[in-house]
Amino acid sequence: MKILLTGGCGYIGTNLTNTLLDLGHQITVVDIMWFGNYLNSHNNLSVIQADIRDIDKIPMDGIDSIVHLANIANDPTGDLNSKLTWEVNALASKFLVEKAIDSGVEQFIFASSGSVYGVKEEPQVTEDLPLLPISDYNKSKMISERVLLSYQDKLTLQIIRPATVCGYSPRMRLDLSVNMLTMQALTNGVITVFGGKQIRPNIHMNDMIGVYLHFLELGAKAPGIFNAGFQNISILDIAKKVTNHIPAEIKITESDDPRSYRQNSNKLINSGFSPEYGVDNGIIDVIKMYNAGTVKDEDHYHNMRIMKPIVGKNA
Numbered sequence: 001m002k003i004l005l006t007g008g009c010g011y012i013g014t015n016l017t018n019t020l021l022d023l024g025h026q027i028t029v030v031d032i033m034w035f036g037n038y039l040n041s042h043n044n045l046s047v048i049q050a051d052i053r054d055i056d057k058i059p060m061d062g063i064d065s066i067v068h069l070a071n072i073a074n075d076p077t078g079d080l081n082s083k084l085t086w087e088v089n090a091l092a093s094k095f096l097v098e099k100a101i102d103s104g105v106e107q108f109i110f111a112s113s114g115s116v117y118g119v120k121e122e123p124q125v126t127e128d129l130p131l132l133p134i135s136d137y138n139k140s141k142m143i144s145e146r147v148l149l150s151y152q153d154k155l156t157l158q159i160i161r162p163a164t165v166c167g168y169s170p171r172m173r174l175d176l177s178v179n180m181l182t183m184q185a186l187t188n189g190v191i192t193v194f195g196g197k198q199i200r201p202n203i204h205m206n207d208m209i210g211v212y213l214h215f216l217e218l219g220a221k222a223p224g225i226f227n228a229g230f231q232n233i234s235i236l237d238i239a240k241k242v243t244n245h246i247p248a249e250i251k252i253t254e255s256d257d258p259r260s261y262r263q264n265s266n267k268l269i270n271s272g273f274s275p276e277y278g279v280d281n282g283i284i285d286v287i288k289m290y291n292a293g294t295v296k297d298e299d300h301y302h303n304m305r306i307m308k309p310i311v312g313k314n315a
Contacts, residue, residue, distance in 0.1 A: 004065070006068045011165070012169065060099055082136050110148055142165035158226065166279060178282045185242050186246060191239045196252050198235050199230070214273045241280060
């Protein structure tokens, strides 16, 4: 299969690209590379450094499927520059799907976000609940969904709403809850929890990759919107799980962050997907890579530290 993967140099994209290459697919990666490129050269890999807003630089001839991961990721970085966030997350999605249709691409898989639901009290947050996003990041994801759905009669469309991902990638992120709290314990012996009662869904990196492989294989058999999150636990409970693996003190401070959301992923499971990993696996991944000297608490593993000096030049 010939696959175009936007954001293929990112946290999830790097692992997904390597997995798809191992499976024998031909991959074209398009990534702006603000966070570097950790992909090795491969006969079946073409890597293009480009801004996804520049649609003319994105080749689609002969492409069977698109996996669209590229975005301004998460609430803090999305808030740095509203115009940039909306252009990259929403406008570029419109350009991509329209060119995909014109080029005869059969399948379009979009990485949305579980945060599009906003603050929810329901214990079972399913795909049919109203979306009440509260930040530029999740608002732009919601609008991207709406734009893409308007073209769903022209190609197979799958919209995935992932939970917060944990686990290792060569393009590591240490600003995601499980990875961050684990690194705090490793480097400081203290975990700082802001609030702690907020409930967040989680998914391990290996399962996240598995979800995209699942839909690439199913193709037109399973169009639609799917949650992808399997452990709905509080930030404090994540910290407690970390201390089961690393001796550390937990300090709780006040927080004005109201965001709590859960996910029910029964629709995904009913499509034939079975999760195999969890938060504990993510914690163990970070510990293993830290002890091996592969991962340290460095600026390039934190999106905000890289994005702040960039957004002024790329608005």
